[in-house]
Amino acid sequence: MTTPSRAPTTTHRTRVVVVGGGPAGLMASHLLHRAGVDTVVLDHRTVHEIETTHRAGILETDSVRLLTDTGVYGQGPARVLTEGDRHGGIFLRFDGESHHLDFERLVGNSVWLYPQTEVFTDLHRARTRDGGDLHHGVSDVAVHDVTTSPRVTFTDAEGRPHEVLAEVVVGADGSRSACRDLVAGHRRWFREYPFAWFGILCEAPRSSPELVYTRSETGFALISQRTESVQRMYFQCDPAENPDDWSDARIWDELQGRLAGRDGFELIEGPVVSRSVLPFRSFVQTPMRHGRLVLAGDAAHTVPPTGAKGLNLALADVKVLAEVLADALAKDDLDLLDAYTGRALARVWKAQHFSYWMTTMLHRSPGDEGFDDLRQLGELHSLVSSEAGSTYLAEGYTGWPAR
């Protein structure tokens, strides 16, 4: 959007500017508000855009606790508990059979199926209720002077220019983060994969009470759920796949082929109401702090969706960040922020490994041959037949204790 030349710039002052008003940015703003720290939140996306972008749906126990125990729901019912579905385990399916991993028995823990869009809605309501200074749908967001006195400029939806002066900037601006480029001397680690996920939403009843992670001769598939009548499913595809080339019939053929097995598992079909190809990569940038800028969530790291760690990791970052940042501001000692990178990264690399491991255990890569297939099946059989192996997966999936 172009700036009308005569419109005067409105100057705002706050303690922390949060760039990115998705779940990570809003949770940061919420937790800082509770610690008595004022924030301004900026996002180029509109609330509607964020609410209608489908993302993963599994919350670890600690993520649920962060929603229920920090006043997100005020006096009202905790929607994550009333609308979400508690899942006590998952199914691993391979060689035509499903194997149940009972997380409650293995680690005394469970996860919740509650889509990221709902988490966003809950946090947006909470910040609005608490008078949060939120600006969605803005443009030209630019961050300046992060090592001295941070200033963030933007243009509002009416084309008027603004600047926000703050002590600290939180970069929670997602996987295409602009903030991350401002970290001088950063290091980046990548892992690309030779496949992506084809994701659909369909109108059908549930085929399974819990998620089914499937390894088949023709590649990975995941059966997830949304409601009684809408389901979410994925299958491994070529990253260059065009969703428009896939008719409903072709999608169901592919999924049925991958789910088929001698146990007679029945995959219930229905009209496909949304289809898209999801990016797939592993990425970490360090450090997560530079001067008065700190990064959180996808801005600093992305994981492949196998294992649904992305949002959980972002919320775990933000929990540590809000604690460290409120302390640093209260003591007027920003060097205390250095603790953040170390604490956050310990979990990030565990999650990187976990997502990579689940991915490579369940997907086929071009060029895989007999040895790779049989080794993969050997790994899956040893996992489900070993208490130690199953427990390892259950610990990672439900989430490691906070540090």
Ligand code: PHB
């Ligand atoms: C989802 O329901 O969208 C979902 C669940 C588990 C995953 C990824 C996505 O690992």
